[in-house]
Amino acid sequence: MRLTTLLDTLDSGGSAIQSGAATGYTLEDERAQFDRVISELIPCRVNDSELWFAEQGAQVEQAKALCRSCPLMEGCLAGAIDRAEPWGVWGGQVFIDGVVVATKRGRGRPRKDATHAA
Ligand code: SF4
Known part of the structure; x- marks a missing residue:
């Protein structure tokens, strides 16, 4: 997912991640996944620091x-x-x-x- 799409989704009050009782995701799960997605876009986190x-x-x-x-x-x-x-x-x-x-x-x-x- 592109960062702009992710941020637009979150900005409009939605979730970029399927969540809720049906999936068993918690808010902490969403935050962890969001942090992972963002981290993958940051060069100093994915390359040799x-x-x-x-x-x-x-x-x-x-x-x-x-x-x-x-x-x-x-x-x-x-x-x-x-x-x-x-x-x-x-x-x-x-x-x-x-x-x-x-x-x-x-x-x-x-x-x-x-x-x-x-
Ligand atoms: S050091 Fe460079 S790659 Fe790392 S967060 Fe700053 S701008 Fe991004």
Whole structure:
């Protein structure tokens, strides 16, 4: 079931899950199933969570790309900014020491190349 369909159904007072005496489902069953459905749509819950705290730039970019498909991206980013997250990828952005940075620099000294030589 698509998230928008699920949310529309719930918003109109319906249930996305067959429930009631006929099925034996309880409200707790519905909540658990709803949480499962939502969890399956959240990339950092279904992929290796280490990606969101990786050191390697390619892995960080992969986490950022996965965040872009997340239905919670906007709220996740707002929450991370409010909490001044010290580390990791949140809402598709890289946080270091509580602030969003454009790119994550790898460990060690910066490479010497022509663009930085002066
Ligand atoms: S936007 Fe937030 S909740 Fe969604 S995948 Fe990224 S870190 Fe996880």
